Amino acid sequence: xxxxxxxxxxxSVPEGENLVLxxxxxxxxxxxxxxxxxxxxxxxxxxxxxxxxxxxxxxGRLNASLDKSSGRSTLYIAASQPGDSATxxxxxxxxxxxxxxxxxxxxxxxxxx
Amino acid sequence: NAGVTQTPKFRVLKTGQxxxxxxxxxxxxEYMYWYRQDPGMGLRxxxxxVGEGTTAKGEVPDGYNxxxxxxxxxxxxxxxxxxxxxxxxxxxxxxxxxxxxxxFGPGTRLLVL
Numbered sequence: 001x002x003x004x005x006x007x008x009x010x011x012s013v014p015e016g017e018n019l020v021l022x023x024x025x026x027x028x029x030x031x032x033x034x035x036x037x038x039x040x041x042x043x044x045x046x047x048x049x050x051x052x053x054x055x056x057x058x059x060g061r062l063n064a065s066l067d068k069s070s071g072r073s074t075l076y077i078a079a080s081q082p083g084d085s086a087t088x089x090x091x092x093x094x095x096x097x098x099x100x101x102x103x104x105x106x107x108x109x110x111x112x113x
Numbered sequence: 114n115a116g117v118t119q120t121p122k123f124r125v126l127k128t129g130q131x132x133x134x135x136x137x138x139x140x141x142x143e144y145m146y147w148y149r150q151d152p153g154m155g156l157r158x159x160x161x162x163v164g165e166g167t168t169a170k171g172e173v174p175d176g177y178n179x180x181x182x183x184x185x186x187x188x189x190x191x192x193x194x195x196x197x198x199x200x201x202x203x204x205x206x207x208x209x210x211x212x213x214x215x216x217f218g219p220g221t222r223l224l225v226l
Binding site: 004034036041042043044045046049089091100101103104105106 | 117146148153154155157158161171203205214215216217218219220
């Protein structure tokens with residue numbers, strides 16, 4: 001079964017710290033992987049999309065990497081701020097699917113001021 | 114641009130009642146999706162549509178029906194609501210190319226008593 005796992009489920013860090021969020025997927029045959037941010041009571045906002053041919057994508061303080069051989073993606077957040085507090089979800093588009101994303105359960109991040 | 118909008122924002126139903134959730138997008142997107150989000154389960158795909166007049170089942174379609182009569186609208190129906198359908202429902206859309214991100218609506222919170 002194609003699955004996406006995110007560990008830990010929750011994380012608290014002091015402001016200014018660099019941090020890494022992890023995402024694991026069970027099948028290396030993915031087309032792309034996407035990272036989303038979800039604020040409480042809100043919908044999802046796309047942060048970064050990494051195609052299977054790419055190793056990483058960057059946007060501002062965010063950097064996402066993709067290693068298909070190990071089935072892992074990481075989201076690196078530099079110099080974290082309280083405004084980064086949210087739930088971060090990753091989702092994999094498996095090539096065997098019809099463009100349907102499989103979502104992880106998310107990591108709830110709290111950045112302490 | 115309103116993006117993806119969902120109606121209603123919140124609804125309480127009694128077991129056995131029916132209702133329709135409306136999703137609208139103004140981005141001329143081909144693909145539209147309905148997800149449900151439950152604690153500890155992540156987002157799960159209910160139904161999706163790859164174009165006007167087409168629909169397909171996702172991971173958890175039982176108890177739901179959908180229609181895509183107009184390109185900009187995707188309706189999710191519950192014919193006979195059950196407490197197990199208490200959830201937050203999200204609609205999403207995208208252009209239909211696999212390199213494209215999904216855009217999410219703000220969600221509909223449904224409580225079935």
